[in-house]
Amino acid sequence: MAKIRPLRRESTDLEERLADLERRGILTPRPKHRKPLELGTPVPGALERFLADRGE
Numbered sequence: 001m002a003k004i005r006p007l008r009r010e011s012t013d014l015e016e017r018l019a020d021l022e023r024r025g026i027l028t029p030r031p032k033h034r035k036p037l038e039l040g041t042p043v044p045g046a047l048e049r050f051l052a053d054r055g056e
Contacts, residue, residue, distance in 0.1 A: 012020070021027035 018027060022029055
């Protein structure tokens with residue numbers, strides 16, 4: 001059985017909510033020493049080929 005109720009509205013900003021999730025152990029922050037991912041050069045038709053290989 002479950003109790004269905006509306007979500008409570010948070011009055012805190014995004015940074016405060018993320019910090020709260022980290023304190024509660026729900027969210028693990030990205031290590032500071034890692035550099036962000038770099039995007040590669042787009043290849044025309046790559047998505048279509050990928051989906052075709054998966055049979056979609």
